[in-house]
Amino acid sequence: MTALVVAAGYLLGAIPFGLVLTALMGGGDLRQIGSGNIGATNVLRTGRKGLAAATLLLDGAKGAVAVFLGEYIMPGYGGILGGVAAFIGHCYPVWLRFKGGKGVATMLGVTLALYWPAGLVFAIVWLGALGLSRISSVGGMSAALSAPIAALVLGRPELVQPLAAMAAILLWRHRANISRLAKGTEPRVGSSKKA
Numbered sequence: 001m002t003a004l005v006v007a008a009g010y011l012l013g014a015i016p017f018g019l020v021l022t023a024l025m026g027g028g029d030l031r032q033i034g035s036g037n038i039g040a041t042n043v044l045r046t047g048r049k050g051l052a053a054a055t056l057l058l059d060g061a062k063g064a065v066a067v068f069l070g071e072y073i074m075p076g077y078g079g080i081l082g083g084v085a086a087f088i089g090h091c092y093p094v095w096l097r098f099k100g101g102k103g104v105a106t107m108l109g110v111t112l113a114l115y116w117p118a119g120l121v122f123a124i125v126w127l128g129a130l131g132l133s134r135i136s137s138v139g140g141m142s143a144a145l146s147a148p149i150a151a152l153v154l155g156r157p158e159l160v161q162p163l164a165a166m167a168a169i170l171l172w173r174h175r176a177n178i179s180r181l182a183k184g185t186e187p188r189v190g191s192s193k194k195a
Contacts, residue, residue, distance in 0.1 A: 001074045002081065008073070009066035009082035013089025013106060016096060017058040018043045021051055031096075039101035041136045044189075056105050062086055063109030080162050083110035087166050091173055102173040104140035107166050111147050114159055121150035134188040137177035144170040 018038045022030040027046050035042050040059065044052035063086045070082020090106040092098040108126070112119030125146040130139030148163040171178070180186040 001078070005070040005074050005078045005081045006085045009070055009085030010089035012062045012066045012069070012082075013086030014093035014095060014100070015062055015089075016093055016100065017062070018055040018101070019096075021055055021058075022046060022048075025051060027051070031099075037101055038096070040105055041189075059090065059101065059105035060109030060112070062090070063106040064113035067110055067113035079114060080159070083114055084162050084166060086110060087169070091169060102140065103166065103170045104143065107144055107147070107170060110166070111163065114163075115151060115154070115156050117154050118147055118150040118156065118159065118163070121154075122147045130189070135181070135186055136189050137174050137181065137186060141171060141174055141177075 016038045018040060019030045022028065022033075022043055025048070027033070027048065030038055030042060030046075033042065033046055035045070040052045040056035043055045046052075063083055066086030067079040067083040070085075071079035074081070087103055087106050087110055089100075091100045091103045093100040104126070108119060108122050111122050122143045126139045126143035128139075129142035130136060133139065144167040148160045148167060151157070151159040151163055177186055
């Protein structure tokens with residue numbers, strides 16, 4: 001059962017919605033646009049806000065569905081396994097030679113499905129940090145770090161380790177952004193549609 005939950009979660013997470021939607025709408029290969037990332041932020045750089053919103057929702061939804069499916073197949077711990085597997089699938093999809101997105105939207109979906117109050121904290125911190133800084137990576141990383149802390153404070157210690165693991169992977173996926181932040185060269189949302 002464990003292998004089934006992990007495989008199902010991973011394959012769900014590995015669906016590159018941003019890449020697929022952009023191609024279907026005639027936007028070309030998203031990997032050749034802006035940062036080359038397959039997530040909603042890079043879709044936004046194409047100038048298609050609706051498409052970026054759809055990518056955000058679908059990337060979050062696949063994380064949530066993986067949690068619910070995992071819990072259905074293996075009650076008790078299946079939700080956590082499925083959600084983490086979906087997050088890893090998004091970041092390292094087999095279809096794209098393991099070069100995926102950075103995982104913010106998918107982690108939000110997983111967190112909401114595992115324990116919605118922690119997911120709500122994630123969303124508030126994400127929007128708050130993004131609104132204050134106008135830098136997408138600052139919002140995403142701040143939100144990811146808030147999730148395990150929220151789980152601990154809100155009395156769900158069993159979620160701290162998996163959420164912290166996802167946050168660590170998410171920070172690693174943002175290492176180039178962290179370098180640019182240190183240099184003061186990280187672009188702000190809406191500042192440019194070019195790479």
